[in-house]
Amino acid sequence: MAETKNIAVLDSSIVDRLPISSKTLFEAKAAQGLTFEAIAEALGRSEVAVAALFYGQAQASPEDIIALSKILKLQERVLTEQLAGFPDRGRAGPMPPIEPLIYRLYEIVQNYGYAYKAVLNEKFGDGIMSAISFSTKVEKETDDKGDWAVITLRGKWLPFSRF
Amino acid sequence: MAETKNIAVLDSSIVDRLPISSKTLFEAKAAQGLTFEAIAEALGRSEVAVAALFYGQAQASPEDIIALSKILKLQERVLTEQLAGFPDRGRAGPMPPIEPLIYRLYEIVQNYGYAYKAVLNEKFGDGIMSAISFSTKVEKETDDKGDWAVITLRGKWLPFSRF
Amino acid sequence: MAETKNIAVLDSSIVDRLPISSKTLFEAKAAQGLTFEAIAEALGRSEVAVAALFYGQAQASPEDIIALSKILKLQERVLTEQLAGFPDRGRAGPMPPIEPLIYRLYEIVQNYGYAYKAVLNEKFGDGIMSAISFSTKVEKETDDKGDWAVITLRGKWLPFSRF
Amino acid sequence: MAETKNIAVLDSSIVDRLPISSKTLFEAKAAQGLTFEAIAEALGRSEVAVAALFYGQAQASPEDIIALSKILKLQERVLTEQLAGFPDRGRAGPMPPIEPLIYRLYEIVQNYGYAYKAVLNEKFGDGIMSAISFSTKVEKETDDKGDWAVITLRGKWLPFSRF
Amino acid sequence: MAETKNIAVLDSSIVDRLPISSKTLFEAKAAQGLTFEAIAEALGRSEVAVAALFYGQAQASPEDIIALSKILKLQERVLTEQLAGFPDRGRAGPMPPIEPLIYRLYEIVQNYGYAYKAVLNEKFGDGIMSAISFSTKVEKETDDKGDWAVITLRGKWLPFSRF
């Protein structure tokens, strides 16, 4: 039973604002007792990308669908149908976030947003860090003070076009 | 003149919502033609932390004030007075951000927030990544596709107390 | 299967805020494996107009209904009934947009809105570009830097009446 | 006097939310009686880009500053100082826009946003049209029905990274 | 079929925020192929008032119910039950309106609100034009420039009480 605790599941009250694939995927994940780490390994993708895919925030390639159907013991045809089309992103939760964990990330943007901008501008010039040509990962570090979560955001630098 | 372009300065129209120290610090920085990188090195702190300090979003230690007054050629007494007290954080800019660079960071939270939560919960249990017992840095990477901005967020994991 | 990926489908979680015709049309489009390009050609209309019609944001003429029922293999009577009446526009998604692709369009308005106004006023005088007596199209261009999306907005200039 | 009407000037009540350069530039433009068309020609840039620069929404290159100081009869030193740093974009006006001309552009995003997304996704795959690696222009067409404003948006297609 | 186009029907996606009578009335109207003009004539009321009644924004008198049941071929008992009680007004659509036609009316209030107030105050003194002791109508005018919609608002002037 304790193990069940280590598996993220889908809160029944947010099912309605997500695509139908979210319900299918999360239920299969719970039934198989799989972590995102295990699924990410099977797909050769990052854990965050896989979790995003489960929440309907990232696209599955045909190869992902085959791998998912195997590891989650779901019919490939059903997954193909439910994951067809292009993700309608940005809908997992409200902004500003009300979930404390997600709020902390929002607060980092609120507190350090202009500082990031100033430092990035000085390092790269006038432009932005892409959130599309982008990858991210989560790592765990442990030292004598306890555990630390390390989130890395890596985006292509896009200079503003001169026109 | 081209160099001047590489120095982040304070937009005159946001001066009013920042503490008086922001104006003092940014003007001195522009006058000395210093980047945040140079100032950060002098203070032994991260560039982002120094930029945050300039925007009134981080506290200066007495040692920081001495180092700042030297490198920026400002009177220590003036800086001490203007940087007295505790930062009133979160006020650099509006949320949701309207600045495109900062918006991209916000969008990452919006799109991947629940994915981060699911992965962090599976890795650490029920809790949050602290934004207080926290550090962050910005790095530049270059490959054949161009430049990449890499932002690292590192926060202490805080489990929810059982009570 | 890869082809299925190239067909835009209707996210199950937004069905409720659209007219019933949206579900009918998108399901038939998926079943027939048709792109908007193909349907637009059959109707002699722009792709964007046809997609807008699918989202309930544009009106179908009786001729459109006949053409749609043919190409989508739907009963003309059903389509006529579901597409009766006048579109209740503006309801496809939230504003500000949370979908990254749509947000970029919004950001263009936010960043360049006053610049467009100044330039249009100098070219045409005091008035507006109509969004009603209006057409729009999407084109794809490719050069050695990659692919470019080109969106054209063409609206009648309406001068403010003097009264 | 009638000519004065053809020059866009800065509304005194929005000066405070723009950088100090906006006031300098608009006043000089009015004093010289120049249109954005004339200034754009002098800079070799698009009219919209130049208007955006005047509103603090685009960056001036050192060459732009030289050209601007000449045509506007402003001291190069003053312009260099006021245009130093990186634009703090997105602040020209409120969103949703209250100005009727700008609102029409917003309404186009509201009404056609999902239609653009569906068509772009089918043409390009899963990604966005960049608003950074981007250019735009305004043209005037006239036919027997009257004048038409044509706005072209051209942005690099950025596919979502797989990670 | 073309005629069906001339009949306003109820968008299926807004049914839930309206009273149950709206569905009943609009379905019967569509089934009978009646315009609001025809129904208004039968009831001896203004078209706008009748449309408002259909949207649950105005009250039906017992005589209205009898007339409606006749012309719409509905059971008087059903209508009486569904139209019992007092309208819960203001709920037909969101404000600010997202529908372009309704937005134009909103924009008129936004642009001319203070002008109306100044003119009305000078004509009538300190008070308001009632929206309760009020009637409104829509007329169509045609001249060589095309069609014109004329909306008349007529409200009792209520002076602020001195107390």
Add this chain to the structure above:
Amino acid sequence: MAETKNIAVLDSSIVDRLPISSKTLFEAKAAQGLTFEAIAEALGRSEVAVAALFYGQAQASPEDIIALSKILKLQERVLTEQLAGFPDRGRAGPMPPIEPLIYRLYEIVQNYGYAYKAVLNEKFGDGIMSAISFSTKVEKETDDKGDWAVITLRGKWLPFSRF
């Protein structure tokens, strides 16, 4: 003194959000003790248009400026300068309105918006009533029940383009 009461003046606390011309015009109007009716007659325009012009919501033609400078005893040069450029509309007051008189107009849109749309669509087809190619007037009627304010809105009908 009682007469002074009949002249609308500019509330000192909203001066800051209006163009500088508003202050000039309203002060001159008060000094001359003129109503909008008198000024409108001198300009050959509607009272509402003139009041809108005073609030910076409508443009003055060169002829208007001459007439205004005469009747208000203002220097033509000053008026020309302050009224140069194109109005930045929509900024007279907040929306939703907090002023009771203006709120009543907003409430009419809220309560009758969909009813107007249904009736207009049936009378004209799919389109909007323009708020640009538009005029409006205010009239006073008196009967045995008291005074009535009659506001007429007259706008060009614009059908949605088929594209």
Add this chain to the structure above:
Amino acid sequence: MAETKNIAVLDSSIVDRLPISSKTLFEAKAAQGLTFEAIAEALGRSEVAVAALFYGQAQASPEDIIALSKILKLQERVLTEQLAGFPDRGRAGPMPPIEPLIYRLYEIVQNYGYAYKAVLNEKFGDGIMSAISFSTKVEKETDDKGDWAVITLRGKWLPFSRF
């Protein structure tokens, strides 16, 4: 039938945001053709309190439940179950109110709020009028000008504690 008009019923479209007891109570009230006045008399409570109870905004005592079940011909057991627990107040309608009648009350707070505060502070000192230790009633007065509604609010004065 005319009488039915005099009975307030529950709008079907707001049922979902109210507790289940609201539906039960309002349906029984309509079936019995009872006004709030009649029910209030049976319970020995104020009409407003009884209406609030029907909307789930006030608590029913065990005696109220007995009286309600008698007059409304409902099973006491059902009422006891549905009215168990403590009201989750504040949910009857949106704020700002969109219903014209309720908006007028809101407008009174908006217009006179600071005036009430100034007068109450001068009469009672630093504190508030309680909305909990509170009662309210509605009365009808008629004079030669027509009908007047009189609402009385009576709340305990609570001085701010000194600590």
Add this chain to the structure above:
Amino acid sequence: MAETKNIAVLDSSIVDRLPISSKTLFEAKAAQGLTFEAIAEALGRSEVAVAALFYGQAQASPEDIIALSKILKLQERVLTEQLAGFPDRGRAGPMPPIEPLIYRLYEIVQNYGYAYKAVLNEKFGDGIMSAISFSTKVEKETDDKGDWAVITLRGKWLPFSRF
């Protein structure tokens, strides 16, 4: 000194959003040490109306101005000028109110709004209680439980016009 406490004064930080007359009136009131009760008596008006007048939310008649200038020892000419024109109501404070005393009044509308509507509709029919043809007063009652504030709202009943 204790008496000073009993006089409501104007908070310096809200001066900017009120008309200039508010500052004049409140300063004179403080200088003369007068309560609203005393001023109301001199004007023959209700205390709430007088306080509203001080906050720019009610109009002063010529007679009020004479009486005010006497009791407040202000020049009649200054008052006449500052109180000219028609109040721009609704601007004393934000909504929802953040001041606890005013919030309690707002909460009463939130909690009892629908209850008031149901009871008023049953007593008067379909209409509203006017907030314009309206008066209000504040009274103090004392019993063995302490002090009670009693606010009375009295408004003309306005039935919705049938049209």
Add this chain to the structure above:
Amino acid sequence: MAETKNIAVLDSSIVDRLPISSKTLFEAKAAQGLTFEAIAEALGRSEVAVAALFYGQAQASPEDIIALSKILKLQERVLTEQLAGFPDRGRAGPMPPIEPLIYRLYEIVQNYGYAYKAVLNEKFGDGIMSAISFSTKVEKETDDKGDWAVITLRGKWLPFSRF
């Protein structure tokens, strides 16, 4: 029956925004007639924590699930399944709160927020009181003035990291 009144139950109209476990737990609690005090004692946890767990705002340990299934007479398997995963916090009610009891807590933060910050900063330095490494309890005190609710908030002090 009076006792039933002392048991907090779940309002049927908020069930949809809570996880499915909330319905299960509250129904069982009502069926068994248990207070949170009794359940908290059985779990060895604070009442507030247990109520939070019922609202889906706190996590249940495997031991909690066993204890809950016993005292509530629920199947352990059902509870384990419904309480699997990590709470999606922050969703019990809207903010600002509309429930009067919860609003009072919000008002305390609004009124005393900066005062708490100033005092905490002086006592502890630059940092925050954790809401995660945190516990809280509710106590009842009675004196001759009546009953008093005492809420204690106890959180770990987290200093901002210097980086």
Add this chain to the structure above:
Amino acid sequence: MAETKNIAVLDSSIVDRLPISSKTLFEAKAAQGLTFEAIAEALGRSEVAVAALFYGQAQASPEDIIALSKILKLQERVLTEQLAGFPDRGRAGPMPPIEPLIYRLYEIVQNYGYAYKAVLNEKFGDGIMSAISFSTKVEKETDDKGDWAVITLRGKWLPFSRF
């Protein structure tokens, strides 16, 4: 200098939204190098109450003014004048709070609000904990895990009146 760090001062950018007394008091406090603890002792009040008084959120008694003028070396007359009148509460900062320390308190209300309500209702019945007849204090505890902040909220229980 380090000591200066332990004194909370007023951020220059929020001065404008606070009463003038805030600036006077905070500047004197900084000049005297006093903590709220020291001032609270001199006044015989809680530190939080004194800090609230400095932010204009609590009233000073005549005795407080005498004590404040002594300890802060301010003229009694000036303080009396600036602290005259009744606090206009709720204006120290925005809600939701953007300051991280204050946000944590807000988050506690968001996460535990309904839990507090359920527990308080079961302990006290239907009512609220007063935020007016209320006191609060901050304490520091230290154990082997570090420092803990303990905030106590104590409010009178107010049962809803039956009427």
